[in-house]
Amino acid sequence: MDKKYLIMADDFTGSTDTGVQLAKRGIPVQVRLHDEDGSHSSLVVDTESRNLSPKDARDKISRAVLQTDMKEFDYTIKKVDSTLRGNISDELNELNRLYDSDILVFAPSLPSIGRQVRNSILTINGINGLNTQFAKDPVKPLTEDNIFNILKKAFPGENVNSISLDEIRNGKVHITPQTKFYAADSMNDLDLQLLVQSVLKTNLKVLWVGSSGIMDAILSIENPIVPALAIVGSVSEVTAKQVEFAKENNVKIISIPIYDVYKDESYYDYVDEAVNAMRSGQDVIVTSSATVNRKELKYTQDKLKADGLSMDEIGLIVQSILGGLGRRIIKKIRPSGLFITGGDTAKGFFDVIKANGVDIITEIATGTPMMKIKGGEYNDLKVITKAGAFGNDDLISFSFKKLKESNK
CATH class of the missing domain: 3.40.50.10840 (Putative sugar-binding, N-terminal domain)
Known part of the structure; x- marks a missing residue:
């Protein structure tokens, strides 16, 4: 009862x-x-x-x-x-x-x-x-x-x-x-x-x-809700503060060393880490190590450039890795909703899951729309997106709450 x-x-x-x-x-x-x-x-x-x-x-x-x-x-x-x-x-x-x-x-x-x-x-x-x-x-x-x-x-x-x-x-x-x-x-x-x-x-x-x-x-x-997931591709200082705020409020942060994943061609340990956290009731943010540590940005770029990759190709690799991670996590445990920051990251994810489009539902904050995916692997999954360098420190945490509310 x-x-x-x-x-x-x-x-x-x-x-x-x-x-x-x-x-x-x-x-x-x-x-x-x-x-x-x-x-x-x-x-x-x-x-x-x-x-x-x-x-x-x-x-x-x-x-x-x-x-x-x-x-x-x-x-x-x-x-x-x-x-x-x-x-x-x-x-x-x-x-x-x-x-x-x-x-x-x-x-x-x-x-x-x-x-x-x-x-x-x-x-x-x-x-x-x-x-x-x-x-x-x-x-x-x-x-x-x-x-x-x-x-x-x-x-x-x-x-x-x-x-x-x-x-x-x-x-x-x-x-x-x-x-x-x-x-x-x-x-x-x-x-x-x-x-x-x-x-x-x-x-x-x-x-x-x-x-x-x-x-x-x-x-x-007493009434737990399925956790939410975020894919954070932006490396702006604003986004870093939003990730830190979320961490202080019991959100699991999974920091992905992009170059290491690229060289090893494997990210399944990170998928398992995210899934286990969500099954225990935690919201999860998957992000590149460069978001939480600015020194990682130059390290990653220098390493990938040394392998003969251009900046455009590096950007596509980051999108592919984060998008692929998100897809694998959602395949194992469907979240209450998904938050994505960084326009290229969002587009990369939608491409990975073969979405046909999105239906706009509402705007939860200035420049932060909520939508629903149409077609592809995760039809009707609710998604909130935002560009990288704006928003209050609590924006990711607030977005998680809005995604979970919207399921009722």
Whole structure:
């Protein structure tokens, strides 16, 4: 039976950006704006309490709980603002009083837009929260960027523990019977997923507290999606940053030494490496070693030139190797979609798979179309392409998410 999720959010946009994590995985979900009874598959309750007084916010939480059969749901998530604005301490205190959980885990990071927590301090694009514009909000400013302190304020006199990055990444998250309240670090999406995995192993009843990031992490475990694949032929610095950003968010990078593959006439070890990573649930980027190490570019060119090849021929070799790798990987495991950067690389791949053409679906970002392959070996496979030297650092990671959403 599918799991059912209850999300309690303090404003409408928070309700929808968390609820959409369910919808994009094909899980029916409704946002409730007013008091009502009734059964739901999964439900987001919008209390509209962020800008109220602490007392009124408590009353809103209390009424929402009384209107909801919380036993109906497998997961309960208290959605808070990723910049920690609102009546967080008061709402958590009231919800904890009414909800009979074993532990409360507070992990508000939303790494995909630069909201991270290290040593319990929220940073926004690398700046401590209290030093950002969110601390100057005229209605409900950020007043505390230390999530450990927020929990201490919410539950005075209670034991509160912090969960560090090292504990999360080394699989040593320690939940004790003496402590119910935990403030958790996380710097990337993988940290959140590892945190969720560790906590779920305890089989305790959890009140999860966080942004849409914690919802996505829970769903990544409960409702996994087939990974996506990227073929990256561009060697621009912009693309290198995009690849590095993806690597920091648990994407497997397979760096291909073009000259060695050309001389050995074999790339099957790299195919197996990619397939194994995808079968374990990781998105994969296949790229030339020159993308991740600029020194490799000159080395590869010099070696191939010494073999009597022109620059045009070298370009065709790179396209052929990356395109062939992509084709072999997809033959063994069909991804949720494919991202290709570099126009020549894209055309080379389409030629390798004998595609007749593509149908344009939409533009996911400026200059970044999503399309569907028509004909050839991989008919109807969704593909996102972009030219090399433009786009934000998160563009490949964002494209992977869009490819996976589009399958639902």
